[in-house]
Amino acid sequence: MEDMIKSLDVARIRQDFPALNERVNGRPLVFLDSAASSQKPVQMLAALEQAYRTSYANVHRGVYYNSERTTDLYDQARGKIARFIGAPAPENVVFVRNATEALNLVAYSYGRHFLRAGDEILLTELEHHANFVPWLVLARERGVRLKFIPLTPQGTLDLSKLDELLTPRVKLVTFAHVSNVLGTITDPKPIIDRAHAIGAKVIVDGCQAAPHMPVDVGALDCDFYALSGHKMLGPTGIGVLYGKAEVLDAMPPFMTGGDMISNVSFDSVSWNDAPVKFEAGTPAFVEAIGLGAAVDYLAALGMDAVRAHEREVVAYALDRLSEVPGATVIGPTDPDIRGGAVAFTIKDIHPHDLGTLLDREGVAIRAGHHCAQPLHTRLGLTATARASFYIYTELREVDALIEAIYKAKQVLRK
């Protein structure tokens, strides 16, 4: 099986991920929940340890060696991430805690400053709560209306009515580059161009895309792009909001305090320039340095190879699941338009029971609504099971998943 995958040397890669060698319930771990959070390579862990162990000091504060050195490393990490996603300059990269914070930053800072009652935000039916609830709250608070791009029966965005939806009142358009439930890859470019044609700004939720495929925010021409570091080999507590320079410059700060100011007197204050304007207080600079090491790792593999590998694993998983009686895959069946997550149901078995039974076999999957309750309601489901893959996933792990599903069916007499 393994030799079918020519794109990545998975056996070699797995040596960098100590957590993959663990045993669970007496069985080798089969980790199929990377869409929730990825495992970490030793190279990234070493970068974190190095930053804490040697010449550690706060950034942007001291004129002494340690502080300047740490500040340099922090700035270098910003540059690495800018290059990784195709941002024109490091200054386009705002460090935040995670994609949720990135999207809230846009909703609070951009949304509350620029949107008025009667304006509209265009979302889609497949959004993660992180790219839905902030807009719902904004809509309620400001009398802004939310509209949704519907889904086709295949689980792709139905763009046939896009021109009708893009009325002059639409000020913001936001959608997931890759769905964390349906797996659907949406080509952002046509939506971005059409939204720009009516003067709307566009936010792309890249949480499930940036870890898995080449992303070029410059070429996409989106106004914002959000991602979480922990889903792409990085540590927790660090994420990125990419923003176009002129848009970031026009926005007021989100939080205020130290670092983000340029001048403060007893009765006035002026803001620092972006991105620091949006990074109030001591940032998670060690985690940013860790994320820099993570994108170094991914860049060395090559994101085209990463994508090719995952496409292969997904194609194999779709194939194997189609053999299982009672299994239904949610979302598109064409691996060319699917990211690394495959949600499915097994007839007459609740996903949570399936998750528990799979865990007994050492197979870790996600079960639930995956923070996309409106989407599940739309699909007429309360919960699904989801297997998700990454650079270290082997085809034999898909086999282990299928075997464990058969075993669960046997135990539950289904």
Place this chain on the structure above:
Amino acid sequence: MEDLYRENLLDHYENPRHHGTLEHADFSHEESNPLCGDRIRVDVKLSEDGSQIVDIAFSGDGCIISQASASMLMEEVDGKPISDVQKLERQDILDLVGAPLTTARVKCALLGLKVLKAGLYQYLVDHQD
């Protein structure tokens, strides 16, 4: 973990006891666990003086743990004084289930008791003299 989905639990799931609704219930209550979509409704008929459960039924849908533990709970409390129900605790339900549960699944197992207790509490508040 090995015997979580053992015969007894599967039997309660496939042949739930006291399953359905009651026409003249003294109180009914329903809640769901948004995380997994487990949903349970409990209908309770009390004795004249309101001190004892004389009939009880549950309905709903969800995972095996939530539905089977609700069925077990029905058997446990049917005919009992409400003071017994008030004393029931998390551990009593876990004992009924009889196999170790991971943290996430404990919520599933406790849903039935949560619904019963919340319904009873509301009933008692509404019927204070």
